[in-house]
Amino acid sequence: MAVNLLDFDLEGLAAFCESLGEKRFRAVQLYRWIHQRGESDFEKMSDLAKSLRAKLAGAAEVRGLPMISEHRSADGTIKWLFDVGGGNAVESVYIPEEDRGTLCVSSQAGCAVGCRFCSTGHQGFSRNLTSGEIIAQLWFAEHRLRAADGERVIDNVVMMGMGEPLQNYAALVPALKTMLDDHAYGLSRRRVTVSTSGMVAMIDRLREDCPVALAVSLHAPNDELRSELVPLNRKDGIDALLDACVRYLDKAPRDFVTFEYCMLDGVNDTPELAHQLVRLVKGRVPCKLNLIPFNPFPASGLKRSPRERVMAFARILQDAGIVTTIRKTRGDDIDAACGQLAGEVQDRTRVHERLVRAPVRVVPRDSIRQESKA
Numbered sequence: 303m304a305v306n307l308l309d310f311d312l313e314g315l316a317a318f319c320e321s322l323g324e325k326r327f328r329a330v331q332l333y334r335w336i337h338q339r340g341e342s343d344f345e346k347m348s349d350l351a352k353s354l355r356a357k358l359a360g361a362a363e364v365r366g367l368p369m370i371s372e373h374r375s376a377d378g379t380i381k382w383l384f385d386v387g388g389g390n391a392v393e394s395v396y397i398p399e400e401d402r403g404t405l406c407v408s409s410q411a412g413c414a415v416g417c418r419f420c421s422t423g424h425q426g427f428s429r430n431l432t433s434g435e436i437i438a439q440l441w442f443a444e445h446r447l448r449a450a451d452g453e454r455v456i457d458n459v460v461m462m463g464m465g466e467p468l469q470n471y472a473a474l475v476p477a478l479k480t481m482l483d484d485h486a487y488g489l490s491r492r493r494v495t496v497s498t499s500g501m502v503a504m505i506d507r508l509r510e511d512c513p514v515a516l517a518v519s520l521h522a523p524n525d526e527l528r529s530e531l532v533p534l535n536r537k538d539g540i541d542a543l544l545d546a547c548v549r550y551l552d553k554a555p556r557d558f559v560t561f562e563y564c565m566l567d568g569v570n571d572t573p574e575l576a577h578q579l580v581r582l583v584k585g586r587v588p589c590k591l592n593l594i595p596f597n598p599f600p601a602s603g604l605k606r607s608p609r610e611r612v613m614a615f616a617r618i619l620q621d622a623g624i625v626t627t628i629r630k631t632r633g634d635d636i637d638a639a640c641g642q643l644a645g646e647v648q649d650r651t652r653v654h655e656r657l658v659r660a661p662v663r664v665v666p667r668d669s670i671r672q673e674s675k676a
C-alpha cells in the first residue's frame with residue numbers, strides 16, 4: 303500500500319522526501335498543500351516540480367478516512383462517523399461556540415480503560431488509530447467546514463473522543479505536532495488539549511515531548527471510588543497522578559490542569575465527596591474543575607445527578623476558591639455529547655463483559671440526604 307502522507311509530522315515528511323532524493327523545503331511545500339489547503343491530488347500542487355509529483359504519485363497518497371455519516375444537532379454541533387476498516391468506526395465532533403470552534407478527536411477504535419460512565423469504554427477495544435487516522439479527522443473537518451465558510455474554523459482541538467490518547471502515544475505525538483506546526487494548522491499549545499484517564503508515566507513523557515494543555519479525568523477524590531469508576535487508577539493511584547500533574551505544569555502552556563468530574567447520581571456527587579475533593583487538590587495542584595453532567599446510556603446502570611446536587615457540589619468547590627465550571631451539554635440530540643461517542647468497535651478485550659458483571663456501587667439516596675445535612 304502507498305505511504306499515507308497524513309501519517310507524518312514535518313520531520314517525518316522531510317525524511318520521506320529525502321528518501322525520494324528531494325530537499326527538505328519540498329517537504330514544507332507539500333505539508334502546506336496537504337494541511338493548509340486540504341489538497342490530496344498531487345497534480346494540483348502546482349508549485350511542486352513535475353518530477354516530484356511523478357515520484358509521489360508512484361509512492362504515496364493522502365489517504366483520509368471514508369465518512370460513513372454526518373449528523374447535525376440543533377445547536378450546531380456536528381458529529382461524523384468515520385470508517386477505519388475491519389468493522390470499526392470512530393467518531394469526531396465539531397462544537398461551534400461564539401468565540402471558537404472546537405473539534406473533539408478520537409485516538410483509538412474503542413478503549414481498553416473501561417470507565418464505567420463512558421459509552422466508548424463499554425464497547426471494549428479494537429485497535430490504536432495511526433497518526434494519519436488521528437490527523438485525518440482534523441484534516442477532514444477543517445476543510446469540509448472551511449469549504450462552506452471560506453475561513454479557518456477549528457482553532458481548538460481536544461483529544462477527548464474515543465480512546466485513551468496516552469495509550470496510543472507513538473501515534474499521538476506526530477499528530478499533535480502537525481496540529482501545532484505553523485506550516486500545517488498552527489494551533490496554539492494552549493488550544494490543543496490531551497485528556498487522559500491518568501497514565502502517570504505517559505504524562506511525564508508528554509511533558510518532555512510535546513507539552514500541550516492537560517485534562518485529567520478524575521471523577522472521584524479517593525482511590526477506592528476512583529478505582530471503581532476508572533479501573534486504571536488501580537495501577538498508580540491518585541497521589542502519584544496528582545504529583546505527575548504538578549510536574550507537568552513546569553512545562554505546560556497553561557498554569558493549571560483541568561480535572562474532569564462526571565457527576566453520577568448517588569455515586570460521586572455527595573457534599574462529603576466535594577469536601578474531600580477540596581482537601582485533595584487545594585494548595586497542591588493548580589487546577590480547574592469541570593463538572594460534567596452524565597449522559598446516561600442503558601448499559602451503564604448509572605443516572606445523571608440532579609441539577610441541584612451538581613450546583614451544591616460546585617458551590618462547595620467555589621467557596622473553597624477552586625475555579626469550577628459546569629459543562630454545557632452540547633449535541634445530545636445526536637448522541638455527540640461527552641461520554642456518548644460510541645462508533646463501531648469490534649471488541650478484542652471483553653471489557654464490556656467485565657463491566658456488566660460488576661456494576662458500580664451506588665450510595666443509597668437516604669445516606670446522601672444525611673450527608674447533605676451534615
Ligand code: SF4
Pocket residue numbers: 413414415416417420421422423424463464465466498499519
Ligand atoms: S472515559 Fe476515556 S479513558 Fe475512560 S473508557 Fe472512555 S474513552 Fe476510555
